[in-house]
Amino acid sequence: MSGDERLLMQDVERGLTAAEVAERVANGRTNDVPSRASRSTWDVVRSNVFTRINAIFAVLAVIIFSTGYLLDGLFAGLIVANSVIGIIQELRAKRTLDKLAIVGQVRPRVRRDGKTAEIAPNEVVADDVIEIGPGDQIVVDGEVLEAEAMEVDESLLTGESDLIVKTPGDPVMSGSFVVAGSGAYRATKVGKEAYAAKLAEEAGRFTLVNSELRNGINTILKVITYLLVPAGALSIYNQLSGDQALPDALRGMVAALVPMVPEGLILLTSIAFAVGVVRLGRRQCLVNELPAIEGLARVDVVCADKTGTLTENAMRLTEVRPLSGAGDTDPGVVLAALAVADPRPNASLQAIAEAHPDDPGWRHTAVAPFSSARKWSGASFGEHGNWVLGAPDVLLPADAPERAEAEETGAKGLRVLLLGRAGNAVDAEDAPGQVTPVALVVLEQKIRGDARATLDYFASQGVAVKVISGDNAVSVGAVARSLDLPGADAPVDARTLPDDPEKLADIVENGSVFGRVTPAQKRAMVKALQSRGHTVAMTGDGVNDVLALKDSDIGVAMGAGSPATRSVGQIVLLDNAFATLPHVVGEGRRVIGNIERVANLFLTKTVYSVLLALMVGIPGLIGFDALPYPFLPRHVTIVGWFTIGLPAFVLSLAPNNDRARGGFVGRVMRMAVPAGVVIAVSSFVSYLLVHPGANAGEAAQVQASTTALITLMAIALWVLAIIARPYTWWRLALIVAMIGISALMFLLPLSRKIFLLDPSNLGYTLSGLACAAVGIVLVELGWWIDGWLRQEKRRLTA
Known part of the structure; x- marks a missing residue:
């Protein structure tokens, strides 16, 4: 008999000895699958430093530094700021996720030296004897050694919904789970050799994929990219083909290009999600997939299992x-x-x-x-x-x-x-x-003491709750009635439900309480609701909830539930508190609402920057005297700080209870495009009104630039004031602070010297303020008219 054959005949009751485990660890025969939701610190640093936007800014900074005007390279600080902020926030989220993932991970029961103990999945080695029972997930591929009426569901791997009876000698695959019975199996393939290892690794990454919010931002960025190419090329041509000295032309070119890039939009989106992970982590809520925070905020139907949830x-x-x-x-x-x-x-x-x-x-x-x-x-x-x-x-x-x-x-x-x-x-x-x-x-x-308050919250938010249970319908209805759930007085016995999907959808959409529901029916009911356009969240803790959790838009598992349930849930409530769900909804609403506000600011800047570049560049392209770009890089830097950067950072992290709505891209563009057009035209007109001509001195050019900057900043601050509505005390304080700081930039001698500002020509300054006033009126009218056309109630105060 060979050594391998003797190995296969090990004592099943005893399991591996400590020496045999150490031998396999030394030989690398371990379940070395990366932890869920974890990536290395280097990966975090690299993804935040080596970005396309940082690369663009780095090249432009080198160009500016080569001219000797170091203060015009202040925008390069965005490279450092974006990277440092992104790294800090993502590392915080990574630590939170890693800690919670350890608490919530599936811990197989392994026999070693005649004793059974729970160990971490990555501590399993080849030939370990692993005990399994109802709800347990198969963590590595193996061969059944013991089986007592054991039935395994492999539908998550194969798509086949039929339960498979397992007997000694049969194979089991990682990713499947036990529905009934119990037994033990020997680990044959561990680590990356296991069937579902790659799937598990991909599913647990810190990612923003499949996010409606992120997809909308990507769509907007694609449109911006198409605009940047002609506008950027025209700016380069116009500034370098004129009569300006090369350093001045390069400064104008960089000043035109820098504000076109919405440098902080993706960063603040990632930060908002990461902060949400940390906040929910404090409530013992493990977010296996970040879009789940956003997704639950969009849910309009919650299907809740009775046992373990209510x-x-x-x-x-x-x-x-x-x-x-x-x-x-x-x-x-x-x-x-x-x-x-x-x-x-x-x-x-x-x-x-x-x-x-x-x-x-x-x-x-x-x-x-x-x-x-x-x-x-x-x-x-x-x-x-x-x-x-x-x-x-x-x-x-x-x-x-x-x-x-x-x-x-x-x-x-x-x-x-x-x-x-x-x-x-x-x-x-x-x-x-x-x-x-x-x-x-x-x-x-x-x-549960928190069940009624949670149901009341969902009712107040227009979210329908369906209680779907395997228990007797009358009993489930009695529990639901005690919680004042609407429709609980007419519970439905699922054995009477039709197989026809359309008829099933009608009944499930109109009913609230369902009893004697089989696992297959739970899955069918979720699909029926989705077929009617609903966004469905499913909560549960038992093995009978696994299929429905997997097919729902958002799966919420209880921490005390079966390992299989926790493994497929996008959100795991480690403290088993149903009342945590409103906080998850709140975080999602904060992310969605605040990123929409922030996107308005960044995209308004991009629109007016592209249009200004075109308006300045086109005259020179068609034969007129080329106009120097009205702003220096240092000017666009302070505009970015006080009308976008600082307020956007505050707004992205602030509380926001606005209900999530679809049509993110359309709403953002309806605000950003008109506002950007008004700012660009108003600033360009004020610049033309006071422009001294090609032969004017540097002082006159500085005064003209200052006039245009006054117009731009005044309207941009008003756009900020509109986006911050409805007002609360802290939002008003934020707006007042940004207006005050912006005004000081034009009034303080030191800031005027550093940023090359000269508002001393009263006629020029009044011209700039007049253009700003017209622009403010147009932006304000546009906001009210858009609300009237779309029949949306506009509010000035909360």
């Missing part, structure tokens, strides 16, 4: 009610035997085991673990008979009086199970056969 996962046995079929049988003894027979009891059976801890010593010949699809579990005990425990309305005929009694008890919000003697062995194909009712087992679930 009610606490733990249960308490309140009553065992013997029925006429009990005879001399003690139901408590049978329940104790069932609890002992199931190696991985669910919450109901755990509560029964706590109430009946004494093992009667019955030896089981077959076990049928609980399955969400069949709604019952059981065991065969030889001479003691075959016993089942499950839903009365599944195990009994419709006219059974015991079923009616169970319905009446369940209407009070209690969970009622039937203990019955089965006619067939529980592992038979036609199990359980005819069931003789022996007792009703009544369990109590405690409603």
